Amino acid sequence: MSDLAGKVAVVTGSARGVGKAIAQRYARLGASVVVNYSSDEQNARRTVEEIEAAGGDAIAVQADIATPAEIDRLFATAVETYGSLDIVVANAGVEIVDEPVLDATEEQFDRLFAINSKGAFFTLQKAAKLLTDGGRLINIGSSSTVSPVPGTGLYSSSKTASRQLVRVLALELGPRNITVNTILPTVIAGAGVFTQVTEDDEFHQVNAGMRPLGGRPGTPEDVADAAEYLAGDLAAWVSGQALLVSGGAVQ
Template sequence: MNQPAQQQQPPGETGRLEPRPDHGEESYHGSGRLAGKAAVITGADSGIGRAVAIAYAREGADVLISYLDEHDDARETAHWVEQAGRKAVLVPGDLADPARCRAVIDAAVAEFGRIDILVSNAAQQMTHDKVEDISDEEWDRTIALNLSAFFYLTKAALPNMPPGGSIIGTSSVNSDSPTPTLLPYDVTKAGIANMTAALAQLLAPRGIRANSVAPGPIWTPLIPSTMPPEHVESFGSSAALDRPGQPAEVAPAYVMLASDEASYISGARIAVTGGKPIL
């Protein structure tokens, strides 16, 4: 048992999490690995997205923070980016709408002039014990936000991404070991893994790399806002390390894949699962 039973309304708030997650605010130290780069990160208001934004800024990148409507959380992320001496751009909006995806990319190009790194991370999930309890609307929205948005963002970003650019999708351990009560989410995470592998081959002639990160159980607002309290209480116990991971423990994988050190890494999927293998 790693955290008390608790519940929030979706999409959840960082400030109400107990214990408060570690995004690397006090622990992540950069070394210039992304100096001068411009990054777009979706779902960057909290959780993994916030941790990646903090790490990228401390590595020298300017960051566009795309988020739904969690304005307080997004402003806190921006605070940490700016404290690192980098530019933070806040763009709210629902990425289930293709037009919003294009607007996010347009804002990044207007602010930065180009996009060196695209991290598609925004996602939703809901827990259901029966297939019949998954509404048509929920199915369509989960596909639109988790998977289709990745396509629309990538398509819009590519004309503004120079050689050396990096596209990173957030997949999941669920892509290989689907949790039956998270059916729509499982499907989208498998799709992200496959789409990233295809993009790596399509974009290689342009010098643009595409990879994905497959997190396991990570402690973020998504968990108590989409799972029953008793599941929250035991969240992470299935990992070999017997605990949920912290967002700060995932961010280094995104840094590595975005950096020039990963110049020959494309089509890869990096597991950050607390010991559970992925295929």
């Protein structure tokens, strides 16, 4: 188990799903956590309450990651509250699946790229300027950027930009001993567009059959395991990498 005592972590899009699991994990490991949300204040407050009930320290901060000025406010609040910034997870994102490329609209394009590409870019850029030397930047990408999947052309395209950005930032921030990595989750039960889909659902039963490990769909805790590793001392020599969290499947 990693020791994050004394660290300050910001996890964007952490009111629920994968972001929530990561925020809760970091808090259990001793970090002070900033729970970010765009519009879901109720679940963000609930996440903070659950962290505090378990003995952790957290605050909720509203900020739309698609707006750089709001990212500035998010990080300013984190530093004002806790005094430093050590770990940032760029998790906020939006999904559209089962949408053929020929049916994608300009409105959908603008929405996905504003959050998944522009939002991730400025989250990582602005975090890097404030991060303590030896800090950790983690981007949550998508396994759909590894292998092409019909119906995900728009979504996977919007996620590909930040994956390349991570590789470049790892080189630029290396002299400060800041690691920069990407986690590429597969379909995760209870997260994103699959939030309301249970493990007993036929979709997940079929999907789980494609996973060599465990014969089950992925969970937010699986992604939090990877995020714990990349935030801790064991990953101090790992940077510029993309970790596929897919139960052994290629996507």
